[in-house]
Amino acid sequence: MAPMGIRLSPLGIAVFCLLGVGVIYHLYAGVLSSRIALFRQKRTVDLRDLLALSMEAAVQGGREVKRIREDNTLEEKSKGKTKEGASEKLTLGDLNSHRKMFYLIKNTYPYIQVNSEEHADAEGEATVWTRIIPEEILGKISGVKEVPAERITVWIDPLDATQEYTENLQKYVTTMVCVAVDGDPVIGVIHKPFTGYTAWGFVGEGSNVAPRASYNTNFPKVIVSRSHSGKVKSFVQVAFGNNTEVLPAGGAENLTDDTRSAELYTQKDGQSNRIITMRESPGTVDCSSCTASSLMYMLKSVGLGLQPCHTVLDEEICYKVLALLDPTDEEQETADIYIHVTYIKKWDICAGDAILRSLGGEMTTLKGEQINYSGTEGNKGGLLASIKTDHKALVKRLSPWEENRQ
Secondary structure: OOOOOOOOOHHHHHHHHHHHHHHHHHHHHHHHHHHHHHHHHHOEEEHHHHHHHHHHHHHHHHHHHHHHHHHOOOOOEEEEEOOOOOEEEEOHHHHHHHHHHHHHHHHHOOOOEEEEOOOOOOOOOOOOOOOOOOHHHHHHOOOOOEEEHHHEEEEEEEEEOHHHHHOOOHHHOEEEEEEEEOOEEEEEEEEEOOOOEEEEEEOOOEEOOOEOOOOOOOOOEEEEEHHHHHHHHHHHHHHHOOOOEEEEEOOOOOOOOOOOEHHHHEEEOOOOEEEEOHHHOOOEEEOOOOEHHHHHHHHHHOOOOOOOOOOOOOOOHHHHHHOOEOOOOOOOOOOOEEEEOOOEEHHHHHHHHHHHHHOOOEEEOOOOOEOOOOOOOEEOOOEEEEOOOOHHHHHHHOOOOOHHHO
């Protein structure tokens, strides 16, 4: 008789497989969980370390900015036009600073998002952070502040105020790093390459800068971008009165349009309209309503002269933020409020926003909305920055800014 064949039950096979899976799970569960835990641990970042790294990145970028300016090897060119039609300049200082800053951060934390104004085509540098934390940070921030890496976005501006940089207007030039967590600016670093000064703020932890003792919000001094100071002046004076002083920061405005009023360069001093000469020349000329041609003629007639015309971009942003604080040096202008009305990139404003927040100040859109520093690079809602004032009350005093006025 032939032996009977063995028939396997489908149910038995299923039970056997389940038992096998159970055994494997119990054998390797510990190993897998430990590896997962280790993986997750590597994907967290200590914000105190990231602050120290940000400072080092800003300083290293600043060294390149200063060296190239002093060597006069800028290799200046245009990378396009802004939304306002101004030429957007690019120099070797921008690119070399970008390489230093970007790759120092990425080499240290390759898994965090870093957004930079510049994009170098050359290969990155093998720069490595020493992991030395400055004493001023250790003295103000105690303990580890770990955050999952996927919640972090870093914004860097390798050279703010490129236009002024090309003209050797050194006091406006900065390098900047900002760390945002879940879109909120938490760490801000602003470095001045030509003085070596570095301002920083860590929201909820501390800062090495301070607000001034008092601010005037009845008739405030408002700092704006000189590239649209004429547009902003009436907007500001409607909100705060005709005695409000509008302080355009940066170099000279483009004077090639003969119909442009010299009002762009005036500010009230209580007695007369005073023309502020270009490039901070020491002289002044009285004028109540001049065209660009008559202004240039008068300046030449008194021996003040006029430098070549140009258009200043909406830069020097962090210079304007520092103007709201206790002056860091003798050349730093001061103001009570900072207003910006046109489109602006987040790497220009994030560091200043973080420093203001670390001191209890605010930077919002003109409508009072918080700015989210994740996602897209642009902010279309304008800016209102203040400190030690009722920010909401300031927002209510502003009239709506019409898009077509930009």
